[in-house]
Amino acid sequence: MTDFPTGLLFEEAMAIVAEVAAAHRLDSETLSLGRSHGRILARDVDAGLPLPPFDNSAMDGYAFRHADLSGELTPLQIVGEQFAGLAGDWRLGPGECVRITTGAPLPAGADTIAIKENVRLDGELALIPACQRGHHVRYAGEDVREGERLLQAGQVLTPARVSLAASLGLSSLEVRRRPTAAVFTSGDELVEPGMPLRPGQIYDSNRELLMGLLRADGLEPTAWPRLPDDPRQVEIALRDAACAFDLVFTCGAVSAGEKDHIPAVLGEFGRIHLWKVRMRPGMPLLFASMDQARMLGLPGNPVSVLATYLTFGRALVDGLQGRSEPRPTLRARLVGGIDKTHPRREFVRARLRSDDAGVLWVDPNPATGSHRLRAAAESEALMVVPEGPQQLGEGAVMEVWPYALG
Ligand SMILES: Nc1nc2c(c(=O)[nH]1)N[C@H]1C(S)=C(S)[C@@H](COP(=O)(O)OP(=O)(O)OC[C@H]3O[C@@H](n4cnc5c(N)ncnc54)[C@H](O)[C@@H]3O)O[C@H]1N2
């Protein structure tokens, strides 16, 4: 039970989480495009065709041979129409043009388009104004050449990337399986919202917090009944969950209290990878494996849950899926000052705003206690204050982890 690293630096603990996650990468599955949004791609995608697939018109207008133009206005004979979606077998002769719609293949011989609004008609003649050769032509392969690597395994499937796959004609993609996740809260003091509160009790707020954070990251977590402060019941519930889920999150009961049973259970029936990280909030964080599950014991204070999920929980969720793209962090200038005396890395709840000069500012909330959920609700980012004593003044450049932007 004592044979594990403890009291780690934040970066050391993150490295352990990344290493364990990589060793337990989830298998892949093939999903239809419509179901692949937000997933992590498991296999590179190469272009099986050029994009655009053929030279075509960018505008509704007239297609012609640029060499035919002379002077301000050139009358050209309208010999037909070329609509989008039809192959068309036009071959333009000298002095000829065809009506064309946006996206329609460029007729053979044509090399330039005049837009409809700029062309006057005179019977079967179109009066084409002077312009540059190639105007309004979209060339085959100018966006994507056939055979090019377009998407890489490990990338997040954003709507634009799924749409790019669709434009190549792919109807499905190989993606990483999403981890299944169980969420436990624990503590005899907790009461379900909606129920009456007796003296000494509080409402369970962590369940909604953690369920929401996981759902926002694309998971479909299962909330288990709350764990009582009873070692046998904690053991039964966690062992049960560990053989059914990829991820098990617990909140509370991981520090030094007499009723903090989770470390003992995980130590006896699983393997503890680390316990206690030099961060604030979130210091008593515990990371273990049991049966088929990776288990993250988050400290019970609500803001500790937020901070440890956004750092370690999310790294685990991403790592299991082989996500290669790091979550975006920002740099912003400090509003006011910070005078930190403790040695841990601190994650302070903060607001973000950009000024008229385009400078991003981060305004820390003074309510730093890890029970002060309101500050988290009124903020949109965690501001990182590095390890060790820190005296930072107005305008200092801070690292920021956004969690609720837009
Ligand atoms: N002697 C020590 N005491 C404490 C230490 C320590 O190292 N030595 N660590 C402190 C730190 S830091 C934190 S954080 C907390 C974490 O403790 P636990 O993870 O064991 O959590 P609990 O004691 O069960 O709960 C802490 C706090 O959070 C409230 N809580 C718990 N679950 C929920 C929930 N689902 N919804 C709302 N609020 C919840 C709980 O009532 C407590 O107030 O320990 C410090 N103590």
Ligand code: MOO
């Ligand atoms: O560091 Mo604890 O996680 O005070 O809240």
